[in-house]
Amino acid sequence: MGCPFRLNLHFNAMHKKDSLLGASASRRANSYALPTQIASLAVFLDIDGTLLDIASTPEAVVVPPGMPFALARMSERLDGALALVTGRPIEFVDRLFPDAELAVSGLHGAEWRDGSGNAGRVKTTSEFNAGKLRLRQEVARWPGVVFEDKGAAFAAHYRLAPEREMPLRDLMQDLTEAVGSGWVLQEGKQVLELRPRGRDKGDALMAFMEAEPFSGRQPLAMGDDVTDEPMFMAANRLDGLSVRVGEDCRQSCARYRVASPSDVRAWIERASA
Ligand SMILES: O=P(O)(O)OC[C@H]1O[C@H](O[C@H]2O[C@H](CO)[C@@H](O)[C@H](O)[C@H]2O)[C@H](O)[C@@H](O)[C@@H]1O
Numbered sequence: 001m002g003c004p005f006r007l008n009l010h011f012n013a014m015h016k017k018d019s020l021l022g023a024s025a026s027r028r029a030n031s032y033a034l035p036t037q038i039a040s041l042a043v044f045l046d047i048d049g050t051l052l053d054i055a056s057t058p059e060a061v062v063v064p065p066g067m068p069f070a071l072a073r074m075s076e077r078l079d080g081a082l083a084l085v086t087g088r089p090i091e092f093v094d095r096l097f098p099d100a101e102l103a104v105s106g107l108h109g110a111e112w113r114d115g116s117g118n119a120g121r122v123k124t125t126s127e128f129n130a131g132k133l134r135l136r137q138e139v140a141r142w143p144g145v146v147f148e149d150k151g152a153a154f155a156a157h158y159r160l161a162p163e164r165e166m167p168l169r170d171l172m173q174d175l176t177e178a179v180g181s182g183w184v185l186q187e188g189k190q191v192l193e194l195r196p197r198g199r200d201k202g203d204a205l206m207a208f209m210e211a212e213p214f215s216g217r218q219p220l221a222m223g224d225d226v227t228d229e230p231m232f233m234a235a236n237r238l239d240g241l242s243v244r245v246g247e248d249c250r251q252s253c254a255r256y257r258v259a260s261p262s263d264v265r266a267w268i269e270r271a272s273a
């Protein structure tokens, strides 16, 4: 994923389909336009930029008080058909929401754990581990660049040092070749990472939808970034709802947009009350 051409093609295809249905793709909505009758939905939520406001570093994110409870309550309303689908590793999600017991897919779809605790993980290789160490050591000399160890993925953030973007791109390109074909270079919001090749967030949504308690429900997927696009496509394919969060003007396959994570949080509060 991450190919704008593919995205554009899909956007045009979506747009035609929606025109036939008398609706327009990616309509701007406020949180009040999101469904409040949620009982028949399966809800898939991205974390950073969707549930949580973007912060200056990965560790600086703030979980608003009451949010873990609201998420647990929504999951209960849905008989467990709520999953967090994130670029974060599952270990970090467990730190953010310690008692939530939610279904989760981490590393952009590469790893997963269902509500009963069954899990799928990715094994690393010695080349990958050497690449991770090299990135950690190199960026330790670059003030402002933040290294993130994500287990079977690793990232470098240049949000606090935008002038480092180009050298970081060169370094990450080198590392992509060095670690071998099991990992791909992934762009994000002022971050470059190497993530496992294979399953994306769309595959994660489809896999959850094949089993209880998700199967037979209408999917609703929410996200804010390029790795959420396969999840939007998957939800659309299942005649579900897809919502892109944020004010940016990028084309998206999502059928709806809301302005900010606070809209998403307000919707979760309202819909699960
Ligand atoms: O799929 P997501 O749940 O949205 O995770 C995507 C990435 O989010 C994190 O990075 C982003 O958020 C940080 C905290 O707000 C911000 O500092 C950074 O600039 C953003 O790129 C996370 O650190 C990554 O591992 C996730 O892949």
Ligand SMILES: [Mg+2]
Pocket (backbone or CB within 6 Å): 046, 047, 048, 049, 050, 223, 224, 225
């Ligand atoms: Mg996000």
